[in-house]
Each structure stands twice: as C-alpha cells, then as structure tokens.
Amino acid sequence: MISVVILGAGNVATHLFKAFYKAENIVVNQWFNRTLKSIDFYKNMVDVTDSLSSLKPADIYIIAVSDDAIMKLSEQLPFENKLVVHTSGSVGLYDLDKKNHRGVFYPLQTFSKDATIGFENVPICIETANKNDFKTLKLLAESINSKSYRVNSEQRSALHLAAVFVNNFTNQLYRIGHEITESTSTEFDILKPLILETANKIQNLSPFMAQTGPAKRNDKKTIKKHLKKLEGSPHKAIYEMLTNSIQKTHGRKKL
C-alpha cells in the first residue's frame, strides 16, 4: 500500500485524487489546499485540510500547484527526509526544497475540469535524484495504470516544449480552421473526422511519413490560391511560415 498526501486543488490535483482514490493499493491520507472551499466537496472521501502544520505522515507528498507556487510551498513543509514531488513539466527538480527527497511526477496530458480521462492514457514522466524514489514513483504510476518513463531534466523540459507545439499550437490551428469555416457559414463539424484521423495516423506512422498536401507536393497553384484567400488575414503569415517549414523538412525550395 502506498500512502499519499495531495497538495493543491487544480485540474491535475483533482484528476490525480480521483485516480488514486479508485486505485486498490493507494491510500490518500490527506488533501491539502490553501482554501478549503475548493476541496470541501470531497471531505467525505478524504481528510481535507488548509493547515500545513497538521499534515499527516505519508510515503509521498504530491505538490500539484501552479508552477510559481511550488518552490515556496516545498519550503514551508514542516517535515524532512520525506519524498516530495511536484507535477510540473517545466519546474526544476532542484527547485524543491532540499530538506526532503525530491522528485517529479509529471503527467503528460491535457486535463480539463469536466472531461474525465483514464490514466491508462496518461504517460507519467518521472525524475528523481535517487533510484529508490524512482521505484516508489514508478509503482505509484503503475497503480493508476499509467505507463511511466524515466526522464532527466533536459528531456522533461524538451517534452514540455514539444507538448506546447502538439497540444496548444495544434489546438490553435483547429481554432483557425474554425474561423475559416465560420467565415463562409460552413459547419466546422465537417473537419472533425479529418482532425481525428490526422492524430490517429501518427500513432503508427512518423509525422514525416504521414505528411501530405500542397506544401509537401510543392503544388504552387494551390498555395497561391490559398494565399490569395488569406489576403489581409493574420493567418496568412502562419500559412506561409508552416508551408516553408514543411518544405524545409521535405527538401523543397522556400515559397
């Protein structure tokens, strides 16, 4: 049995709590948040507190608060030599106070308040200073059916940056698609199967191999037509830049 204490009440904290609560060999000893109101809803399931001085013993303390608040919270913990981890993709391992064993338990996934996500679809990137702590966190990941990966700081930071490209920036391309269809009163729904298939395709094919379209083919006529349609739009520069990026990747000349 692994015992944990969760600190924080955001999306990651809440999704972790639900997964831990369901897991057979994990017990959540306590859930801390600065304001009890955010976690009050769960008080029949778990001991909730807003006081650091009354934190209970546990095998792992999981700090799932905003990046800027991690360091300070770790300093304020009133104990030593325990395993304390944060869940951030971009905060350093050594930003955690050194009085405790330090680790990172970074779930690489996008969490929404409402959407439930099975942790079998959440890879956990684990970073620790020593091997035993790694084993403990690996077991924690396995207990919620997550695949875990041992990464170093550089790799975690690369993953965090790459995630911005494949998640936030991709979503913004969906948004631009939405704007373009809306401008002619066309249903955005028509694009949804294509969006899903684009993501599905690279599950078994490298993005390099999966590329298609006018930029890859260097179909100048279509590219010209598209640029003309985008005249005066802020999306034109994005079209040009990503077309150039594709052509560079696939050995075509620049626009």
Next chain:
Amino acid sequence: MISVVILGAGNVATHLFKAFYKAENIVVNQWFNRTLKSIDFYKNMVDVTDSLSSLKPADIYIIAVSDDAIMKLSEQLPFENKLVVHTSGSVGLYDLDKKNHRGVFYPLQTFSKDATIGFENVPICIETANKNDFKTLKLLAESINSKSYRVNSEQRSALHLAAVFVNNFTNQLYRIGHEITESTSTEFDILKPLILETANKIQNLSPFMAQTGPAKRNDKKTIKKHLKKLEGSPHKAIYEMLTNSIQKTHGRKKL
C-alpha cells in the same frame, strides 16, 4: 442500383473503388486509368481500361485524378449529358466541361496508400449545378455510409483551406514535436496520447474553449524559457507566431 465509372488510380480513386465495390447498391461498371498497370491488380473485380473511347455507360463518372488533369480529362470524355464529377477540394465546378452535368464529390479526409479508412468517417462535400444531381450524389454518399454536406464553391474552398491548417500544418507541428524530443533522445511515443486527446477534446468542445497552456495563461516565465530553448532554431519563429495568435484569440497582449 447506382452505376459508376471511376477515372484515375490515386489514393482517392482506390479508396472510392473499394468502398463502392463493397456497397450493396453500387456497381462499378468500369475503372479507367491512362496506364493500366496501376489498376491491373483489380481486373478480376472490375472491368479495367486505358481507352477513353471504350468507356461504358454509367449513372455517374467520377474523375479522381490530380487537380491539374481534371479539366482536360473532362474535355476528352466522348459523351454528353451525363453526370460527371470530380473529387477535388480546390478545383472549380465549372472547370469541368459543360457538355456534361457537372458536380463535385469531395471526400474531406486524409487518405494513405496503406491505411484503410471506413467511409463512415469520411464526410462528403457535394456541389452540383442542379438539385437532381445533388440527390444522386447524396445517395451515392449514403450508400458507402458517408455523411454528406451540400456546399457551394466558396464553402468548399474554405474547407479545403481549413483542412490544410488542421491536417497538413498540424502534422508539421507533430513533426516539430518529434524533432524536439529526438534532440534529447526522448521517446516521441510519450507525446502520442496527448496528440490523440487534443484531437478528441474538440469533438465536443470548441477549439476556443479547449485552449490551455502558457500562451493562453500569458505565463511569461514559461514562454521566455521556451524561447530560450529554441534560440537558433527555425521553430522559434513558429513558436512566437502561434503564441501571438493564441493571445490575440484570447484577448491577451502580444509577446
């Protein structure tokens, strides 16, 4: 029963042939291609020909060749007053020769040579000059379990442009994610569940509502860290441009 003749042997032609062949109320009377070699494999399933003069009668002639070849092939057809459609997102309806009824049967999906795709996941955008032809094409789409949408030329061209953003450009962002992870010997596989979830999320949520991340939050510290990591990389300008685009969409100030 709807009878069709397919002209062309690319990915779209081949996927359509397979779907038509399986459909109960569609018969493929003939498959034409300039070089028989590309369709020779199917000669036990369908009559194949490389001669336009020996084209058989059918309800619908489907021209699924490259954009640049559509107009000329439609001119060379040795018959009149038949329903002739192309499958392109960007070629005009009136680029087809006017001696026949003209239509567009545009499957908005990404087709690979090897990957099989169920046509229930392929929306068909239909454009015709008259209502009866629309009904015929709608029935054809239904017969392969596709959802069909009536669109005009402007809407089809908007969809084609939007598809470049959500498919080709998105795939290039996946590629950039791949490059970033590879540069630190990190497994790209770790990003795959996130890529899938990003596409899944907007099936029921608008891309506007689905947005998260440092650009949306205006998390300057993280953005600065990312830009520093990208120093000297061609991906830096893409990061800046898409961050600005997100901030413009969500009412943040520019970088």
